[in-house]
Amino acid sequence: MQPAPEKERIISIDILRGTAVLGILIMNIQSFSMPTAAYINPTAFGDLTGLNKWVWIVSHLVASEKFMSIFSMLFGAGVVLFTERAFSSGKNSAILHYRRMGWLLVFGLLHGYLLWYGDILVAYSLCGMFVYSFRRFPPHRLIWIGAGFFLVPLIAGTLLAISMPYWPEELLRRSMQNWNPDAQTLHHDLAGYRAGWLQQMKIRAPMALSEETSYFLLQNFWRIVSMMLTGMALYKWKVLSAERSKAFYLKMAIIGLLAGYLLSGLGIFLNFRYGWSMEYSMFSGIHLNYVGSVGVALGYVGLVMLICKSARYKRFKQLFSKVGRMAFSNYILMTLICTFLFYGHGFGLYGSVERKYQLLIVAGIWALLLVFSVLWLRRYRFGPLEAFWRSLTYMRRQSVKAASNSWSSPKKSH
Numbered sequence: 001m002q003p004a005p006e007k008e009r010i011i012s013i014d015i016l017r018g019t020a021v022l023g024i025l026i027m028n029i030q031s032f033s034m035p036t037a038a039y040i041n042p043t044a045f046g047d048l049t050g051l052n053k054w055v056w057i058v059s060h061l062v063a064s065e066k067f068m069s070i071f072s073m074l075f076g077a078g079v080v081l082f083t084e085r086a087f088s089s090g091k092n093s094a095i096l097h098y099r100r101m102g103w104l105l106v107f108g109l110l111h112g113y114l115l116w117y118g119d120i121l122v123a124y125s126l127c128g129m130f131v132y133s134f135r136r137f138p139p140h141r142l143i144w145i146g147a148g149f150f151l152v153p154l155i156a157g158t159l160l161a162i163s164m165p166y167w168p169e170e171l172l173r174r175s176m177q178n179w180n181p182d183a184q185t186l187h188h189d190l191a192g193y194r195a196g197w198l199q200q201m202k203i204r205a206p207m208a209l210s211e212e213t214s215y216f217l218l219q220n221f222w223r224i225v226s227m228m229l230t231g232m233a234l235y236k237w238k239v240l241s242a243e244r245s246k247a248f249y250l251k252m253a254i255i256g257l258l259a260g261y262l263l264s265g266l267g268i269f270l271n272f273r274y275g276w277s278m279e280y281s282m283f284s285g286i287h288l289n290y291v292g293s294v295g296v297a298l299g300y301v302g303l304v305m306l307i308c309k310s311a312r313y314k315r316f317k318q319l320f321s322k323v324g325r326m327a328f329s330n331y332i333l334m335t336l337i338c339t340f341l342f343y344g345h346g347f348g349l350y351g352s353v354e355r356k357y358q359l360l361i362v363a364g365i366w367a368l369l370l371v372f373s374v375l376w377l378r379r380y381r382f383g384p385l386e387a388f389w390r391s392l393t394y395m396r397r398q399s400v401k402a403a404s405n406s407w408s409s410p411k412k413s414h
Contacts, residue, residue: 010081011321012242012308017074018324018373019304022366023067025334026059029358031118032338034351035189036207037181043276044180045351052355059359061264065293068120070300072224073231075124077240080135080232097132100393101125107389116335117207123216127224131232139233146229150294152222154287161283179278193343193350200343227294239301242308249309253302260295263288322373326383329376330369337365 030039037044042056079097086093108121134142167175177185192203211220234240239252267288274280307313323330340346341361342353353361376383380400382390390398 009325010241011317012305013074013077013240014321014324015308015317016070016240016301016304016324017327018320018322019300020067020070020074021323021327021330021334022320022369023063024071024331025362025365026063026067026359028118028334029338029362030059030355032116032335033342033349033353033358033361035181035186036117037179037186041179041276041281045186047354055355055359057268059355060268060289061261062296064264064289066260066296066300069227069293069297071120072124072127072227073234073297073301074240075128076131076228076231077235078231079128079131079228080235083132083135094132096393098129099395100389101128103389103392104128107385111332111335112208112212113201113205115332115339117204117211119208119211122212123220123224126216127221127228131225131228134229135232137232139236142229142233142236146226146233149222149229150226153219154290156218157283157287161279164279164283175282176278179282190351194348195344197343197345200345223290227297230294234301239305242305244305246306246309249302249305251302253299253306256295256297256299256302258295258299260292260297260299263292264296265292267292319370319374322377323369325377326373326386328389329383329385330373332385333369333372334365337368 027039035045038046042048046052048056082100083093083097086096102125104121105125108119108123108125111121112119134145137145164172181189189203193200231240238244242249267285270288271281271285274285276285308317338361342348342350344350373383380387382398382400387398387400
């Protein structure tokens with residue numbers, strides 16, 4: 001059993017994956033560079049006036065949950081692709097799939113506890129194990145089941161918001177401390193991440209555990225499974241392989257972006273109107289962006305597929321397809337770069353870079369990843385972590401000899 005050769009890749013999916021892996025850094029940079037509370041409540045830390053405020057607004061509108069939704073969709077599509085190929089080769093798709101997800105879980109745990117608490121690989125591996133049983137469902141059923149999963153955090157958040165007046169005093173105090181930490185808590189966080197790697201573990205390990213347990217069960221599991229099932233349906237409908245008409249993708253982009261930006265923008269407006277109070281913004285205040293982000297993500301898919309179908313933008317497609325082919329390696333490389341920039345084992349800039357300057361760092365990292373992906377794939381077939389993961393999955397060392405310099409069409413190559 002061997003992984004898909006380059007000629008069998010669906011280039012449009014690579015381009016979309018490359019777009020997503022770069023896009024997620026727009027929001028992740030805030031988690032790398034500032035205390036956790038500032039990610040969910042921008043008033044909790046750092047200047048939020050003038051250009052800094054507009055940078056946060058635009059970043060939230062354009063990126064918050066949007067690119068992670070695309071990643072989740074692509075992961076679901078990848079489950080179908082992977083298992084279809086295993087089945088067509090006469091192999092046991094279940095063994096290969098669960099071995100693949102098991103090793104991803106190991107990678108995620110190492111990433112989350114040793115490098116950055118915001119790891120998403122653990123959640124993807126667990127959700128990927130779960131959605132395997134849905135891989136043969138027809139597209140319309142996948143959409144309906146996915147919608148059911150999607151509603152769970154909305155219902156849970158609404159119930160929690162309604163029940164807040166009845167919470168015990170201690171629970172309210174701890175929730176407020178997480179939402180808007182006091183000066184002592186912020187100082188502890190800043191000092192911890194500006195210290196050496198071992199000292200960081202005292203903060204990082206509890207945060208990683210929280211992400212993988214309470215937050216996963218309350219929010220991530222339902223959202224990610226929903227998006228994975230949606231991605232399975234979109235793949236089966238040939239949406240992700242750029243095989244639908246240009247008119248279809250244009251409608252998808254216009255409707256998705258208009259509806260999504262409207263909902264997300266309204267959510268931003270209401271959060272500022274209510275002063276980012278915990279009573280409103282912690283649960284109810286995130287719902288509009290939660291829903292709107294799906295529309296924006298689908299709109300982005302439509303735009304990327306239009307670019308894939310066009311005879312123009314060849315250079316863009318070449319670059320982003322290479323980034324997408326190395327999405328795993330690039331995701332971890334972003335962590336290594338950002339933690340070295342912001343944490344104490346590197347430059348120690350944690351908590352000292354304003355939001356407007358964070359975007360400059362994002363642009364610089366994008367440039368590095370683009371160059372790295374192009375140079376690496378001139379010599380090797382897979383990214384370094386992709387090759388290692390595949391070798392573990394197939395229980396044999398994968399050949400990584402130089403790939404062809406030729407570049408095929410944005411649709412599936414035959």
